[in-house]
Amino acid sequence: MTRYALTRLALLVVGLFVASVLIFLTLRVLPGDVAQLIAGTNSTPAQVAAIRDELNLGAPLPVQYADWIGGVLRGDFGTSLITGSPVLGELAQKAQVTIPLGLMAMTVALVIAVPLGVLSAMLRGRVGGTAINVSSQAVAAVPVVWAGMMLVVVFAVWLGWLPAQGFPRAGWNQPGYALRALLLPAITIGVVEGAMLLRFVRSATLQAIGQDFVRTAAAKGLTRTQALIRHGLPNMALSVITVLGLQVAGIIVGAVVIEQLFSLPGIGRMLVADVGNRDLIKVQGELLVLTGFVLVVGFVVDLFHRVIDPRQREAA
C-alpha cells in the first residue's frame, strides 16, 4: 500500500509539473511582443515596459518559468496586471462561491443518480427502466447553459421561487440569501452531471446483480433488493467513486458557464473575464489551480479506491 501510494504520489508531482509547463508555454507561445498584446493598441510605451517587467519577459523562458513556479510554491501567484491585487487573494475570495456551488452540485448529482440509477437497473427491460434510461441519455446531451435558462424560466420567472441571477453583496454574512442564490445554479449543474452519473450507477448495479454472491444471498432467502443493498452496494460504491472523481472536471466546466449565466462572483466567471482582458498572470494562476485540483482529486480517488477495495490491496 505504501509503495503504491508513493508511486502514485510521484505520478501526481509529475502531473502537476507537466501541467504547469504546458500552461506556462501556451501563454508564452505567441510570436512577437506579449507585453504589447496585453497592453493593447492604445497603450503608452511606459505601460508596455511595466508589463514586460512584471512578466519578466527579458529573461530566458526557463528562468521566467522558475520565477513563476518558485513564487507559486511559496504561495505567491503574482499580481493581476489589471487590478494590481494578489492573484491568490482573489482566488480565495472567489472560491467562497465556487466551492459551495461545486459541493452543492455534486450533492444534487448524487441524489438524482444513485436512486434512479439503481431503479433503472432493477427495472431493466420494463417500461420504467427504459423511460429512466432514455431520459438520462437526453438530459446528458443538454448544454448546461440552456438547462440553466430553462430552470430560470420555470423557477424564477413563472413560479418566482428562486432568484434568476446574482449573489448577495454581503456574501455568506447573509447565509439564507447566499444559499438561495446558489440553489438554482447548483441544481442546473447537478441535473446534467447527474444524468451522466446515473448511467454509471445503472451499469454498476447491473454488474452487481449478475454477481454470484448476490445470487447466493438471494437464494438464501433475502429478497433481490435486500441482497443488492447488503452485498452489492459496497461493490457499486467503488465504481461510483471513480466516476465521481472524473466528474469533478465536469463540475468545474459547468461552474465556469453557469457562473456566467447566473452572474455569480466565482472563479469561473473571473477566469472568463481575465481571458477577455488578457490578464495572463491571473489566467495562468487560475488554470494551474483548477487543473491542479482535478489532478489532486484523481490522486485521492485512486488512493481511496485502494483503501476500500480489499481485492486491490491483496493484488499489490
Add this chain to the structure above:
Amino acid sequence: MSRGAWLRRLWRLSTGRFGIIVVIVIAATAAVSLFWTPFDPQHVDIASRWRGPGWPHVLGTDGSGRDILSLIMSGARTTVFVAIGSAVIAGVFGIALASLGALTARWVRESIAVFVDILIAFPVLLIALMISAIFGRSLWVVIWAVGIGFSVNIARVARPELRRVLHSDFVLAARASGLTPAQNLYRHLLPNIAPVFIVQLSWGMAVAVLAEAGLSYLGVGASVTEPSWGLLLAELQQFLTVHPLSVLWPGLAITFTVLGLNLLGDALREATDPTLSRHEEHEPVVVA
C-alpha cells in the same frame, strides 16, 4: 465483417437509426442554408421584432426582428464546421499519439502513456480559455481545443488496441514477410483499430458541438457576425424574463445534435463489436 454488414447492423439498432437520421438532418440543413433560408438570417426588421411562432416566421423572431429558424439553419453550418474540424485534428493527433505510444521504444511508450494520463485531466473548456487568452475570440480556438483535448481520449483507447493487434499472428506474419513498420501500420494496424476510432470520433463530435455552444456563449468562440447556436443563446438570454420561449429553439437544436452523435457512437460500438451478444450492455464512457 464486410462494410455493408456493419452498416446493416447499425441501422437495425434503434439508437443507430436515430443517430444516422440526426447526422443527415443536420448536414442537410447546413447544406441547404448555404443557398436558401426562409429569411436572410442577419436581416434586421424592427417592425416585426419578438414575433411568436407562426407564419411567416415559423419559430418567431428575436429582439431585432431576425428570423429564428433562419438563424438556426445557418448556425448548423458553424456546428458542422466545428464538429468536422475538431474530428480531423483529434483524429490526426490521436492516431499519432497512439502510434508513438504503441510502436516506439519502451521508455518513449511509457512516457507517452503518462503524458496522455495527465492531459486527460485538462477539460476541453479550460484548454479553450487558455488558447483564447492568447489568440482571442475565434471558432478556431474551439476547434483546436476540442481537437487537442479529444485526441488524448482517442490515444488512450487506441493505444492498447494497437498493442493488441501488434502482437497478433497475422501482423507477425506480415513482418516476417518483409513489410516495413510503416507499411504494416498502414495496411494492418490502422484498419484493425478503425472501429474503435470511429466510435471515438462520433463522441468527439458531440463534445465539439457542446463546446462550441458553451464557448460561443462565453464569447470565446464564434464572433458576432458568425451564425452560432451558442451565440444565439447568449443574445436571447438578455430577454429571458420577457421572451422565455425564444431560447427553446437553439437549445433544442443543440440537444438534438449532441444526442444523435452520442447515440450514434453507442450504436457504432455495439455494431462493430462482434463479441457482444444482443442482451449485453457496454459500460458507459465519461467524456468531459
